[in-house]
Amino acid sequence: MCAFKRLFTGVTLWTWRRSRWISRHGKAVFSSCKPKVCVVGSGPAGFYTAQHLIKGRHDVEVDIYERLPVPFGLVRFGVAPDHPEVKNVINTFTQTAKHARCNFYGNVDVGKDVSVQELQQAYHAVILSYGAEGNRRMGIPGEDLAGVYSAKDFVGWYNGLPSCRELSPNLSCETAVILGQGNVALDVARILLSPTDILKNTDITQPALEALMESKVRRVLIVGRRGPLQIACTIKELREMVTLPGTRPEMMPADFEGVLEALPDLPRPRKRLTELMLKAAVKLPLEEEQERRRKSSRSWGLRFFRSPVLVLPSPDGTRTAGIRLAVNKLQGSGEAARAVLTGNVEDVTCGLVISSIGYKSLLIDPSVPFDSGKAIVPNQMGRVQQSPGLYCSGWLKTGPTGVIATTLNNSFDTARSLMEDMDAGKLDTSAAKSGSQSIRKLLETRGVKPVIFSDWEKIDDVEMRMGESVGKPREKLLTVEKMLQVAWE
Missing domain, CATH: 3.40.50.720 (NAD(P)-binding Rossmann-like Domain)
Structure with missing residues (x-):
């Protein structure tokens, strides 16, 4: 070995040993x-x-x-x-x-x-x-009947998640019930009731858009086990429901007893959200808003103090015909309030139940x-x-x-x-x-x-061009196979 090679090898070995020694003894930040x-x-x-x-x-x-x-x-x-x-x-x-x-x-x-x-x-x-x-299950009889879906799968269906492509929800009923009152629940309600002239300019999948164009759903109830002061959605989502074209709110004023008196002590975000609910539920709207509501062909409503106990089957036992809700009362107040059963129940006729009680x-x-x-x-x-x-x-x-x-x-x-x-x-x-x-x-x-990311950019480009051809920002590829074909072609 020549002198230069011996010197180079020796320095390299010393450098490696020094980096190992320093890392073990914590004397300095020095890594090879x-x-x-x-x-x-x-x-x-x-x-x-x-x-x-x-x-x-x-x-x-x-x-x-x-x-x-x-x-x-x-x-x-x-x-x-x-x-x-x-x-x-x-x-x-x-x-x-x-x-x-x-x-x-x-x-x-x-x-x-x-x-x-x-x-x-x-x-x-x-x-x-x-x-x-994963989906959190409700744990009630009948939740596996046709017509019952998780919000995760329903959202995946209209957003193009490959595993939800074949969901094909039955939208031939007049009333849909959504269990849960978070932002996802309101998203689902809004998509079910939105005029398709609005949706057709978004990146909603074409099969979902076509199904919604044929939808018979005219009424959506959004059900929560606790009260208005515990609702989980944000004011932005609720405001979108209140102002959704072609729809009117359908509330139960009894659900809001005592809420007005509690307003002064609420934190500002919760106070603004509650004021908006009260305005939609119990306050007499201005004449212009009254006229808008009279002309609306669709409705939505928040239902409080209700918990699902049974999905009611159709006479032949194959599909959803309704849902039985237990009536609750609250123990405690504020965010810590718990829902407890009163022993009363009520049945709601519906052909579509969407569970939005959380992912896992x-x-x-x-x-x-x-x-x-x-x-x-x-x-x-x-x-x-x-x-x-x-x-x-x-x-x-x-x-x-x-x-x-x-x-x-x-x-x-x-x-x-x-x-x-x-x-x-x-x-x-x-x-x-x-x-x-x-x-x-x-x-x-x-x-x-x-x-790799450059492969994704090919998919992105194809989706954007497909969308542009039909006046949408994007038309998503709906199968993994098609995605891979585009990525690697």
């Missing part, structure tokens, strides 16, 4: 490799977590894995078609995905195509951000700790308990609560925890990790071909 982080899930939680990591550290490399060929999760499949402004966050996510230190790998089903343990071997840290893909996260890999009762991964500030190097963010971390802005803060907290662990030496980043290099080889041996 870049930290590699894997994010599972490309919805808001996944992208916000990746964004904060990339901005917070100039050496970290982030790979995002997604089960579907397309990114953005609930921004694409959960946000209502008539709320395009909410989807503008996709522009920010796209900047993150195209960053030099970020990669997107769609069409990879973690837990099936590759295990979490295999990801942990390839990355310094793994962040689970795959959201809440599912376990994707048996190696991951999971609290099946709370449907979350047990964690402390995003650090998965008793699993060094494993983190979680989004609804998998907290449960399905809040809006996209809530998820932003939630995800930033997880990213901050991970970076603190790196800085404190609790997460060893001194040893080189293979990252996507070894994972892609592993996937290749298993016949799995990832969709």
Whole structure:
């Protein structure tokens, strides 16, 4: 060996040993490799977590894995078609995905195509951000009858989620009942009652638009187990219902007894929301509004103090004919008030029941700790308990609560925890990790071909052009097979 080679080899070996010694003894930040982080899930939680990591550290490399060929999760499949402004966050996510230190790998089903343990071997840290893909069941007789749907599946149907493509809900009835009073419940009610002239200019799927054009639904009741002071929706969503063209509110004034007296002590956001409900429910509207309501052919109403106990079957027992509701009263007050049964029930005739009582996260890999009762991964500030190097963010971390802005803060907290662990030496980043290099080889041996972000951009371009041809912002591809065909052609 020549002198130059001996000198070069010696310096390289010394540098490697020094980096290892320093990482073990915590004397300084000196590493011979870049930290590699894997994010599972490309919805808001996944992208916000990746964004904060990339901005917070100039050496970290982030790979995002997604089960579907397309990114953005609930921004694409959960946000209502008539709320395009909410989807503008996709522009920010796209900047993150195209960053030099970020990669997107769609069409990879973690837990099936590759295990979490295999990801942990390839990355310094793994962040689970795959959201809440399961439905919370009502647990009442008849909920499996035809005509009963979860709000998650119904939303997925009109938003183009491939697994919900064949839902084909029966909209031939006059009355629909939605169980739950959160924003998703109001989204569903609004879509059911919106004039299709409004919907046809959105990215709602063509099959859903055609079904809604033929819909016989003229009345939607939105049912909650507690009272007006505990309703879970935001004022923006309620205002959209109050002003929805061609519809009128249909309330029960008795549900609002004592509410006016409680107004002065309410926090400002809750007070404004309650005032709007009172205006729609009990106050005599101005003459112009009265005339608008008289001309409206459709109606909606909030029903409080009601809990479902039985889906009533049709005479032949094959489909939904109505729902039996238990009448409740409240114990306590404010947010802590509990609904208790009075012993009374009432039956509502309807042909469509949509359960909007919440989503829940599912376990994707048996190696991951999971609290099946709370449907979350047990964690402390995003650090998965008793699993060094494993983190979680989004609804998998907290449960399905809040809006996209809530998820932003939630995800930033997880990213901050991970970076603190790196800085404190609790997460060893001194040893080189293979990252996507070894994972892609592993996937290749298993016949799995990832969709990279430039492949998604082909899908995006086709969908935009399809939409433009019919006067819509986008016409979504509805099957994974079609998505992959476009991505790889």
